Amino acid sequence: MPGKSKDSLPRHLLVFRTSAMGDVAMLVHAIRALKEAYPALRVTIATQALFRPFFAGLDVEFLTVAVKGPHHSLYGMWRLAATARRLGVDAVADVHGTLRSKTFGLAMRLRGVRVADIWKGRDEKREFIRHGGRGVDPVRHTVLRYCDVFRQFGFVFDDPQPARPVRRPNPFGTKTGRWIGFAPFSAQRGKTYPEAPAREVVRLLAERYDRVFIHGGGGVEAGFAQEMERVYPNVTAVYGKVRLAGEMDLISHLDCVVSMDSLVMHLASLVATPVVSVWGATHPGLGFLGYGCSEEHAVQADMDCRPCSVFGNRPCRYGDYRCIASVPPERIVAEVERVLAERE
Numbered sequence: 073m074p075g076k077s078k079d080s081l082p083r084h085l086l087v088f089r090t091s092a093m094g095d096v097a098m099l100v101h102a103i104r105a106l107k108e109a110y111p112a113l114r115v116t117i118a119t120q121a122l123f124r125p126f127f128a129g130l131d132v133e134f135l136t137v138a139v140k141g142p143h144h145s146l147y148g149m150w151r152l153a154a155t156a157r158r159l160g161v162d163a164v165a166d167v168h169g170t171l172r173s174k175t176f177g178l179a180m181r182l183r184g185v186r187v188a189d190i191w192k193g194r195d196e197k198r199e200f201i202r203h204g205g206r207g208v209d210p211v212r213h214t215v216l217r218y219c220d221v222f223r224q225f226g227f228v229f230d231d232p233q234p235a236r237p238v239r240r241p242n243p244f245g246t247k248t249g250r251w252i253g254f255a256p257f258s259a260q261r262g263k264t265y266p267e268a269p270a271r272e273v274v275r276l277l278a279e280r281y282d283r284v285f286i287h288g289g290g291g292v293e294a295g296f297a298q299e300m301e302r303v304y305p306n307v308t309a310v311y312g313k314v315r316l317a318g319e320m321d322l323i324s325h326l327d328c329v330v331s332m333d334s335l336v337m338h339l340a341s342l343v344a345t346p347v348v349s350v351w352g353a354t355h356p357g358l359g360f361l362g363y364g365c366s367e368e369h370a371v372q373a374d375m376d377c378r379p380c381s382v383f384g385n386r387p388c389r390y391g392d393y394r395c396i397a398s399v400p401p402e403r404i405v406a407e408v409e410r411v412l413a414e415r416e
Contacts, residue, residue, distance in 0.1 A: 080226065081113075081225060081226050082162050082163030083113065083162055084114040084116065084159070084160050085113060085114070085116070085222070086116045086117075086135065086159075086161040086164045086165070086180075087115060087118065088118040088165065088167065088168055088173050088177070089118070090119050090168060090173075091120070093123065093338075094334065094335045094337070094338045095214065097335065097338035097339060098215050098360075099117075099215075100342055101218075101363045102167075102216075102219045102222065103127070103132060105219060105230065105231065105232035106222050106227060107130060107131060109230075110227060110229070111131070114133070114160075116156075116159065117133070118156070118176075119134070119136075120136070120137055120139060121134075121136045121138075125315075126342065128317065128320075135155065135156060137152065139172075146172065149175040149176040150175070150176075150179045152179075154179075156180065157183050162185060162186070163225055164187045165188050165218075165222055165225075166187060166188065166190060167190045167217075167218045167221050174189075177189065186225065188221045188222075189221070190220075190221050191217065191220065197211055197359070200357060200358060201355075201379050201380065201381065204376060204377075204378065204379070205355050205357050205379060210358075210359070211359045212359060213359045213361070213363065215232060215363045217359070219231060233364075235343065235363075235364060238324070238343070240320070240324045240325070241321050242321065242322070242325050243313075243321050244283075244285075244325075248282060249281070250282050250283075250327045250412065251281065251283045251285065251326045252277050252281045252283070252285070252326060252327060252328055252329070253287055253322075253326045253329035253331075254270075254273060254274060254329075255329065255330065255331040255332060255337075256270040256273070256286075256288070256296075256330075256332060257287075257293045257334065258332045258384065259334075260385050261388075261393055262352050262353025262354070262385070262393050262395065263332050263334060263353060263384040263396065264352075266393075267296065269401045271300070273401040274286065274300045274304065274307060275304070276401060276402070277330075277408070278304040278306055278307055280405070280409075283306050283307075283308065284306060284307045284308070285310050285326070286300055286310060288310070288311055289311060290312075294312065310322065319339065320343055323336070323339050323340050323345050324343035324345060326345050327345075327346070327412060327415070328346045328347070328408050328411045329345055329347050329348070330350065330404055331347055331348075331349055331362075332351075332352070332396075333350075333351055333352075333354045333356075337349050337361075337365065338362050338363075341362035344364070346365075346366075347362055347366075347369065348369050348370075348407045348408050349362065349365060349369065349371065350404060351372040351379075351396075352373075352378065352393065352395040352399070353378060353384040353393070354384045355378065356372075358379060358382055369407055371407050372399065375395055375398065377389060377394075377395065380395075
């Protein structure tokens with residue numbers, strides 16, 4: 073609470089969040105604001121080793137959580153808690169709110185450590201979905217919910233400012249002209265741009281800009297990106313050429329990124345790159361818009377059936393995912409042009 077004395081504040085805070093990638097990336101904004109207000113605070117991030125590049129430049133430590141290894145089970149969380157206690161942790165911010173994180177929190181409480189839990193606002197989100205986002209306020213942003221957890225310990229600090237540009241290396245050489253990123257994929261079909269219009273977006277972007285980078289993972293996603301790379305000489309498939317840190321470096325040099333409601337939007341928010349976000353089954357008002365990204369540049373179809381879920385993981389009631397398919401390529405490219413015009 074704000075009235076607590078400085079001596080009663082935690083001195084070594086452990087922040088627990090192991091997935092999903094975009095949610096872990098959003099945590100960076102909250103940690104940055106906390107550390108700016110309390111630079112002497114020792115902060116340990118309990119997360120997967122893969123996600124460490126998100127926190128580059130922040131004075132934080134890491135406790136690696138091997139969710140597919142020794143920490144997969146609930147018993148593994150008890151073992152992890154013993155390790156955390158030996159590190160001198162005196163407070164835990166559970167910003168995940170899963171059975172695994174709650175088990176870890178219970179184990180820490182039994183060791184005399186203070187624990188604060190995230191409030192996910194499920195009722196608010198259900199109400200937002202029930203109204204289709206019409207006539208109701210957007211729900212509290214996830215980054216601000218993270219900050220609320222820290223404030224339960226008595227920390228007093230302002231909401232985070234959007235990230236500022238930071239000079240980073242360019243893994244793709246000297247930049248000439250305008251570079252655009254395109255990330256049409258997501259883990260959920262209701263948030264993935266269909267292949268045929270995605271091809272058209274690539275064609276239109278390749279016609280207008282000097283280089284186009286296609287972001288995505290392996291398998292089918294890599295196959296699409298590599299095909300576009302073969303068809304258009306100024307298109308580059310990012311997968312396999314750089315690791316996560318290198319992809320963030322690249323995004324920092326782009327003039328604009330087109331992203332679905334997925335990880336790349338959040339990577340762009342971390343390096344202050346403008347985003348045109350494309351929304352289907354989900355909605356930017358549900359608290360997961362890239363922090364600092366403008367909802368003015370969110371492209372979405374006005375349909376009574378959307379949003380249908382918070383995470384886009386519900387099957388489409390019509391079977392065709394018309395919410396995302398109804399966003400025309402020309403509208404996306406026009407929004408990119410608008411973003412670039414604003415920056416001139």
